[in-house]
Amino acid sequence: CWTQDEHPGVDFSVDKVGDPVPAMADGVVVKIENSEQAPADLPVIGGCGRYVVLKHTYPNGGVVYTRYVQLGRVVGPNGAPLALGVSV
Secondary structure: OOOHHHOOOOOOOOOOOOOOOOOOOOOEEEEEEOOOOOEOOOOOOOEOOOEEEEEEEOOOOOEEEEEEOOOOOOEOOOOOEOOOOOEO
16 A cells, blocks of 8 residues: 555565455454555555454553455455454
8 A cells, every 4th residue: 555665564465365364463343445446544545455444452551453455355254244343
């Protein structure tokens, strides 16, 4: 979603197209974008395609958000569609 020079995150990939994308840690779905041409929610980021944002809350009160972009489809662990507020 960013140009290579200003990329603020860490990229991970799966072994082959269609493989499930694991979450960094347990979290709650706070945003789902199902459009293949979805723009990011920050104006300086280009298009991210289909993506999901998770909110991870830790026992010490820390909160981290992770974004999973360029997804082929958005489904949960059991193949059912994801919904806002679902724990993954």
